[in-house]
Amino acid sequence: MYQAAVPDILGRTKEDFFNKIVNMLKETSDICYNQIKDIDCLTFLTKPEASMFALVKINLPLLEDIKDDIDFCCKLAKEESMIILPGCSVGLKNWLRITFSVEPSTLEDGMARLKSFCQRHMKKQ
Template sequence: MTVMVKLNVSMLKDIIDDIDFCFKLAKEESVIILPGVMVGLKNWVWMTYAAEPSLLEEALERVKTFCHSHCY
């Protein structure tokens, strides 16, 4: 399964674009997603998953934590 999510980087401090978002998310929360710029969509992220629901919930919780820690 895949999902594309639009980022509003103006709401995130110290995040300049989708590449920066993905790099910092991987470094801080150990969650790997792809920047949308790889498929021509700047400031989108591409999430692909095939995991048990409990693992998916944990990963999404980490993304949420990351976003909260980088919000203005």
């Protein structure tokens, strides 16, 4: 019933609104990609484009007390109050689905907490 209103709403929305959203997603995609590149136990296979989330592989052998993606996400939520979707929920065991459709400052804070979490759980050399 409400879906019938969508074409009218989109037609009345000014172009600068869409441009602002697209530019923010480009910026946050770059932030997410660049920050995660510096976290040894997480790997991007490709930089996210035309989306609002990234899929990131967990390198479990580098972590000393994380057994899988669910364990990673549960401990991250408990220790850093940060929620990331475990990859197994979308059919990718030991991956993470990270949403970056937030304000850049919020994402930068989240990336700092994610990095801190990973550093605490890295195997000691």
